[in-house]
Amino acid sequence: DTEVTQTPKHLVMGMTNKKSLKCEQHMGHRAMYWYKQKAKKPPELMFVYSYEKLSINESVPSRFSPECPNSSLLNLHLHALQPEDSALYLCASSYRGREDNEQFFGPGTRLTVL
């Protein structure tokens, strides 16, 4: 199994809703990542988990709350989002959190905030 899966594929939510994005990998990778990508832009790193511990938070607003329940799962909890948070949210994993490890990406969740 060499893939990263993400659910849901599409999500539409209101500004008062609470929702969660899920990411899963079974490659034995110990580093997992959340990225946000706006249209016609490169991905922007949000969070990095290494060995189930949060190692990087790129000053992301608290309305985004990551969680890593175990080495295979990564969640992103969403609450009180703004329309400008509409984007493609990509999950990735790598063997370890080392700079020479290539990251493998999931297909993304396309989020629309109304």
Next chain:
Amino acid sequence: AQKVTQAQTEISVVEKEDVTLDCVYETRDTTYYLFWYKQPPSGELVFLIRRNSFDEQNEISGRYSWNFQKSTSSFNFTITASQVVDSAVYFCALSEGKAAGNKLTFGGGTRVLVKP
């Protein structure tokens, strides 16, 4: 601070033409890693290659080839005999040796459109 520049925002070619994507990077580190990713319309970024800063060998994989030149801080990517399935956005990315965790700095991306 590290930086990756992909000067070409969009390239349009006819099938079977060759296309070269430019990538220029800036870093103060002597150890760093360069990557190329492909993002088709489906959205998933597909890993293509990793190159270490201390390995300047060029690489060929099927119709893909990469030219790494430290002297000009460039890591260019060529698709030979392009096909419609090559239509995608291609990102060049840089990771430094001393980065905490694995932080990738992406270039702005080059959209490649291959017409039949």
